[in-house]
Every structure is written in structure tokens, then in C-alpha cells.
Amino acid sequence: MEEKAILDIRDLHVWFRVYEGVSRVLDGVSLYVRGGEHVGLVGETGCGKTVAMKTAMGILRSPPALFPQGQVLLAGRDVLKAAPIELLRMKGKTISMIFQDPLSALNPVFTVGQQIFDVIRFGHRWIRDDGALTKTKVRGIAMEALTSVQLPDPRRILSLYPLELSGGMRQRVLIAMALVNRPRFLIADEPGSALDVTIQAQILSLLKSLVKEAGIAVLLITHDLGVVRETVERVYIMYAGRVVEEGQTVEIFDDPKHPYTQGLLSSVPRLTGEALAEGIPGTLSDYTEAPSGCRFHPRCPQAMEKCAQQKPPMVKVSTKQHVACYLYHGGGG
Amino acid sequence: MRFSYFVLRRWLYSILVLFGLSILIFIIARMLPGDPARLALGPFALQEQVEHLRHVMGMDKPLPLQYWTYITGIFHGDFGLSFQTRRNVALDIAHYLPATVELVLMAIVWVLVLGVPLGVLAARYKDSWVDNLVRVMAFIGVAVPPFVVGLFLQLTFSYLLGILPTTGRLSLMTPAPPLRTGLLLLDSLIEGDFSALGDALKHIILPSFAIAMTGIGQIARLTRASMSDVANQDYIEASRGFGIPNRVIAFKYMLKPASIAPLTILGLTFASELSNAFLVETVFAWPGLAKYGIRAILRKDFNAVMGVVLIIGLAFVIVNLIVDILAGYVDPRIRIKHEEGE
Numbered sequence: 315m316e317e318k319a320i321l322d323i324r325d326l327h328v329w330f331r332v333y334e335g336v337s338r339v340l341d342g343v344s345l346y347v348r349g350g351e352h353v354g355l356v357g358e359t360g361c362g363k364t365v366a367m368k369t370a371m372g373i374l375r376s377p378p379a380l381f382p383q384g385q386v387l388l389a390g391r392d393v394l395k396a397a398p399i400e401l402l403r404m405k406g407k408t409i410s411m412i413f414q415d416p417l418s419a420l421n422p423v424f425t426v427g428q429q430i431f432d433v434i435r436f437g438h439r440w441i442r443d444d445g446a447l448t449k450t451k452v453r454g455i456a457m458e459a460l461t462s463v464q465l466p467d468p469r470r471i472l473s474l475y476p477l478e479l480s481g482g483m484r485q486r487v488l489i490a491m492a493l494v495n496r497p498r499f500l501i502a503d504e505p506g507s508a509l510d511v512t513i514q515a516q517i518l519s520l521l522k523s524l525v526k527e528a529g530i531a532v533l534l535i536t537h538d539l540g541v542v543r544e545t546v547e548r549v550y551i552m553y554a555g556r557v558v559e560e561g562q563t564v565e566i567f568d569d570p571k572h573p574y575t576q577g578l579l580s581s582v583p584r585l586t587g588e589a590l591a592e593g594i595p596g597t598l599s600d601y602t603e604a605p606s607g608c609r610f611h612p613r614c615p616q617a618m619e620k621c622a623q624q625k626p627p628m629v630k631v632s633t634k635q636h637v638a639c640y641l642y643h644g645g646g647g
Numbered sequence: 648m649r650f651s652y653f654v655l656r657r658w659l660y661s662i663l664v665l666f667g668l669s670i671l672i673f674i675i676a677r678m679l680p681g682d683p684a685r686l687a688l689g690p691f692a693l694q695e696q697v698e699h700l701r702h703v704m705g706m707d708k709p710l711p712l713q714y715w716t717y718i719t720g721i722f723h724g725d726f727g728l729s730f731q732t733r734r735n736v737a738l739d740i741a742h743y744l745p746a747t748v749e750l751v752l753m754a755i756v757w758v759l760v761l762g763v764p765l766g767v768l769a770a771r772y773k774d775s776w777v778d779n780l781v782r783v784m785a786f787i788g789v790a791v792p793p794f795v796v797g798l799f800l801q802l803t804f805s806y807l808l809g810i811l812p813t814t815g816r817l818s819l820m821t822p823a824p825p826l827r828t829g830l831l832l833l834d835s836l837i838e839g840d841f842s843a844l845g846d847a848l849k850h851i852i853l854p855s856f857a858i859a860m861t862g863i864g865q866i867a868r869l870t871r872a873s874m875s876d877v878a879n880q881d882y883i884e885a886s887r888g889f890g891i892p893n894r895v896i897a898f899k900y901m902l903k904p905a906s907i908a909p910l911t912i913l914g915l916t917f918a919s920e921l922s923n924a925f926l927v928e929t930v931f932a933w934p935g936l937a938k939y940g941i942r943a944i945l946r947k948d949f950n951a952v953m954g955v956v957l958i959i960g961l962a963f964v965i966v967n968l969i970v971d972i973l974a975g976y977v978d979p980r981i982r983i984k985h986e987e988g989e
Contacts, residue, residue, distance in 0.1 A: 371887075371888050373888050398893070404890075405888065405889065405890030410888070410889070411888050413884070413885050413888070414881075415881060418880065418881040418882060419881045419882055420882055420885070421886070421900055422882070422904065423903050423904045423907075423979060424900070432895065432899075433889045433890070433891070436889075436895070437889075475980075477980055492889070
């Protein structure tokens with residue numbers, strides 16, 4: 315709905331045809347990211363974050379994925395209806411992504427150079443005003459990109475195979491590849507979460523400075539609330555394929571409204587805390603037989619009769635905070 | 648480049664293997680019951696004649712000495728005398744080997760032009776009727792003995808349809824091209840003799856296909872598994888995310904990693920083709936080394952048996968070495984692992 319939204323997902327449903335029937339993984343997700351804005355998408359593993367991201371990138375395989383309802387607008391164009399060539403154009407110019415696991419996201423039998431050159435070459439077709447692309451020029455762009463992610467000796471790295479690089483270096487290479495065509499929007503799927511904590515911190519601060527410098531909008535997908543608090547301005551909380559709460563990061567952390575968000579925040583272990591974190595009892599539901607009504611109600615400590623019957627719509631609880639919970643529907647009715 | 652050390656080491660191991668093979672086959676040949684000299688001379692030869700032949704053949708000397716004489720002979724190109732042909736086994740091998748080489752090479756061609764594309768197709772249209780058809784064909788290829796396939800092919804294409812010849816390498820009426828490599832296809836091509844080329848092709852189609860059936864099945868199944876495995880890898884998704892066109896992903900980013908497993912199995916395919924050749928050459932009266940070897944085994948012509956086994960062992964070693972080098976070339980993981988693992 316926002317005027318300048320670069321990504322605008324509206325009531326997106328994604329189903330998967332599986333052996334047991336139809337798995338309704340995304341059930342009406344709406345979210346948007348404005349140009350230059352940094353937004354977080356938080357939820358536990360398996361809640362549909364990555365599916366949402368892959369749908370936005372147009373790389374979810376269909377079949378088995380089905381898109382029965384909803385729109386994914388990327389810079390105003392519907393990704394779900396775009397022709398393949400149109401999608402390639404978007405990926406070259408507008409959107410890029412950083413994958414979860416740097417160890418498996420690089421092709422093991424091609425050198426870093428071969429892989430990044432192709433990304434430049436196929437992305438560059440869409441930039442008209444830049445003249446012909448010579449081999450030397452491609453090489454120059456690639457070296458520049460590797461330098462920008464603070465990799466030493468980029469010339470040598472171009473000739474190496476992924477397995478000759480450490481995890482942190484591979485993550486840097488992937489960041490370089492993601493940013494080399496100067497996208498306006500970046501989806502980062504748990505960047506660095508496969509690496510050890512100190513490296514992850516380095517990667518995140520590097521990423522932060524790079525996107526800030528270039529004014530790139532970011533959708534950060536993570537289950538790490540600490541990372542969210544430090545990096546993004548606005549946050550979406552997802553549970554079992556639905557957005558349950560949305561708001562400014564500060565607000566959500568200070569005054570979480572949805573019982574799930576409250577549980578999520580209380581499950582973070584604190585150094586100052588007296589007892590161990592509480593956590594939320596129960597597990598994420600099975601998507602082929604998802605609970606009726608609010609999908610969180612079987613685990614919710616404040617569940618009401620109504621919660622099992624009807625899906626709660628999003629309501630505004632303050633100027634910038636929305637929540638999908640009946641507790642806030644006119645005094646808990 | 649350290650990879651060359653790896654290759655060199657493989658070579659040295661291979662030579663050791665060949666030595667081991669020669670000792671093993673030598674002992675087996677001498678330990679078998681039955682006196683080769685008696686068999687060669689027939690039941691009516693006098694005991695003195697048999698003793699004389701044993702002496703001439705050096706069979707009255709102690710085994711290690713016999714082995715030493717044999718193995719030093721090989722280095723001078725002397726494989727000992729064959730009882731059946733009364734020629735040096737080296738000459739026999741030189742005479743029969745090209746026919747088998749031609750047959751097996753042709754079978755490899757079948758495997759590559761049929762097995763690989765069928766596997767790719769099956770992976771592309773996974774779980775569709777194409778995939779099921781390829782899978783059934785692959786099972787048949789692996790399960791049915793090649794000589795049965797050979798008989799079936801003869802029955803269909805030669806007897807019922809009458810479009811391909813049953814046996815031999817060339818028709819009686821076709822003059823053979825001048826002997827250069829001994830591979831008829833190659834020789835007639837060099838000579839520019841296209842009628843001989845066509846005739847030789849007609850003759851080689853059925854036996855080579857019968858030999859290749861197992862390999863086609865194996866390679867098709869492996870290529871299918873390998874392609875669909877690679878298709879699910881994160882890095883393929885990443886390539887799509889980075890806006891690489893599908894065509895480039897399929898033929899560059901998928902095909903190369905997916906070719907490694909079939910490539911490494913190709914050495915084994917070659918071995919299975921050689922063993923298939925033993926019966927198929929007999930079915931098609933193909934005058935090759937395998938047929939010669941079968942006869943040698945049946946008549947206990949032990950110099951010939953040993954010569955054939957050693958040559959086949961050598962061929963096996965060479966093919967696997969080539970496969971190793973190719974695999975190291977395609978897959979940097981193999982190369983780098985060996986470079987670091989010194």
C-alpha cells in the first residue's frame with residue numbers, strides 16, 4: 315500500500331502439494347519494504363520466512379509450490395506473473411539476495427572468478443548506459459566488489475575454488491556477488507548464521523555499512539532477536555505462515571502485544587536475568603493440518619474460544635504497530 | 648602442480664597391481680590340474696615326447712625361475728608360445744586385440760550418446776512417463792545378460808528384419824582396408840573407403856550395442872540421480888537468485904558437477920564391457936581377443952590365457968588412469984584434496 319514500496323507482498327498464500335495432501339505454508343502474508351528501509355522478518359525455524367523470501371525472488375519451484383492467492387510486487391511488477399526474462403531483469407537490476415549457508419551456496423566446481431563474472435555479465439545486460447562489457451572490465455568490477463567486502467588479494471581469490479576459502483571468506487564472496495550489480499533491494503536470509511559468532515558479527519557489521527553506503531533497502535530474515543534489535547528499523551513477527559505482529563523495532567521490543575511475540579522475547583536468555591529463559595511450550599504445527607482460526611492458539615496461554623474459530627485480522631494498536639490477535643479487538647472481545 | 652604427483656603415484660600403484668596380477672595368474676595357471684604339455688600333444692603322444700615338450704617350455708624348472716623367465720620375456724615382447732596357434736602369444740594378441748578394442752570403444756560411444764542423454768532427460772522430466780520408461784530400460788539393461796541381448800538383437804535385426812548382418816566384422820564380398828591400426832572403422836576412414844566403412848559399421852552395431860546395454864543402464868541411472876541431486880543444491884538456487892539464465896544454469900552450472908559421478912563410474916563400465924565382450928564375441932563370431940581368450944581357457948593354453956589377462960589388466964589400468972585424470976580435471980575437490988593431502 316505504501317507509495318514507494320520496493321517490495322510489497324499482499325495476502326500471499328503459498329501451498330505445497332505433498333504426499334499427505336496440500337501443505338498450506340504461507341497463509342495470507344502481507345508485508346512491505348520501502349526504498350532504503352531496513353526491515354526484519356522474525357520467526358522460528360520452519361515458520362515460512364525462507365519460503366516468503368524465495369517467492370519474492372521468483373526462485374521457488376512451481377510445482378510443487380502453488381500460489382493460489384496474493385501478489386508479490388517488486389518495484390511495482392508482480393513477480394508471480396512475470397515472464398522469465400522479466401524476472402531475470404529484476405534480479406539483474408532491482409533485487410538480490412544473500413543465502414543462508416555460505417558453504418553450500420557457491421558452486422564447488424567453478425572458481426570464484428568464473429561465478430562472479432557470470433553474475434556481472436548477465437546482470438549487466440540490463441544496464442544500458444554503461445557501454446560494452448569487455449573481459450578486463452568484468453574483471454575490474456569483480457575485483458572492486460571483492461575489495462569492497464574487505465577480502466585481501468582479490469586477484470588471487472578470483473582464481474580459487476570455494477573449498478579453498480574459509481566460511482567467512484565465502485560469505486564475503488557471496489555478499490560481493492549479491493551487491494555487484496548494485497541492486498536497490500537486498501534480501502538477507504540469516505546471513506552468517508552458519509558461521510561462528512565472531513565471524514557472524516564481522517559479516518553483519520560489514521553488510522550494514524555496505525547497504526547504508528549504497529542506500530539499499532534490506533529485508534533481514536532471522537530468528538536472532540539480538541541481530542534484529544541492532545540492525546533494523548521495523549520488524550515483522552511471523553508465526554506458522556502468518557504475520558502476527560508488525561511495528562517499529564523499539565516498540566515491539568519494549569511493548570510486545572501478541573502472545574507469541576511476548577513468548578519469543580521472554581525466551582531470549584539474558585545475562586542479568588535471575589532465571590533461565592521461559593520459552594514457549596509446544597511446537598510449530600504441521601502445515602497439512604494447520605490449526606483452525608489463529609494458528610498460534612494451541613500454544614497460546616491466553617487463548618479464547620474465538621481463537622480456534624476464526625483467523626484474527628490485523629488491528630492497529632498504535633500509530634505504527636499492528637497485531638493479529640483478538641486480545642486487542644476492542645477490549646479483548 | 649601437485650596433481651601430477653597424484654597421477655604419477657596412481658601410475659606406480661597400477662604397475663604394482665599389474666605385477667601382482669601376473670604372479671596370481673601365473674600361479675593359478677600352473678596349479679590347475681591337467682598337464683598343458685599332455686593336452687597340447689594329445690592322448691596318443693609318448694611320455695618322452697611330453698617330457699621333451701615340458702623341457703622345451705621350461706616347465707621342468709622351479710616355479711619362481713619359470714616366472715622370472717616369463718616376466719623378463721614380456722619386457723622383450725615375448726609372451727611365450729601358444730599351444731593352439733603355435734605362434735608367440737604376442738603376435739596373437741596383436742592380431743586379435745584391435746577387433747576387441749574397436750568393439751569396446753564403440754560400446755563406450757553407445758554409453759555416452761545414449762546413457763548420458765537418457766539420464767539427463769529422466770532427471771529433467773522426473774517422475775513422468777519419460778523417467779519411468781528410462782528407469783525400466785535401465786533395469787532391463789542391467790538385468791539381462793548381454794549375450795541374451797545379443798541373441799535377441801540377431802533374431803530381430805538380422806533374421807526377422809534382415810537389415811543388419813549376424814556375424815563377423817566385414818561381409819565376405821567387402822575387401823578389407825589396408826591394415827594400419829587394425830580398427831576397421833578407422834582404417835577405412837583413413838583410406839577413404841566408404842563402402843568398407845559402411846559395411847564395418849553395419850557389422851559392429853549389434854555386438855557393440857549388446858555389450859553396451861549394461862553400461863547404458865548404469866550410466867543413465869547414475870546421470871539421472873546425479874542431475875536431480877545437483878538440481879536441489881543450494882548453489883543452483885543461488886545461481887537462479889543471481890539472475891543467471893536457466894540455459895546457462897543447466898548446461899554449465901549443473902552439468903559439470905553432475906558429470907563427476909558418471910565419469911568416475913566410467914572405468915567400471917569399461918570393465919563390465921570387457922567382460923561382456925567374452926560371451927558376446929562368441930555369439931557374434933567376432934574375431935577378437937575375448938573369443939581368443941575363451942578358447943585359450945577351454946584348452947588350457949596357459950601362455951595365451953596369461954597374455955590375455957595381462958593385456959586386459961593393462962587396458963583396465965590405462966582406462967582408469969584416464970578417468971582419474973579427467974575426474975581431477977572436472978572436480979577441483981579431488982585435485983585439491985590430493986594437493987593438500989601430501
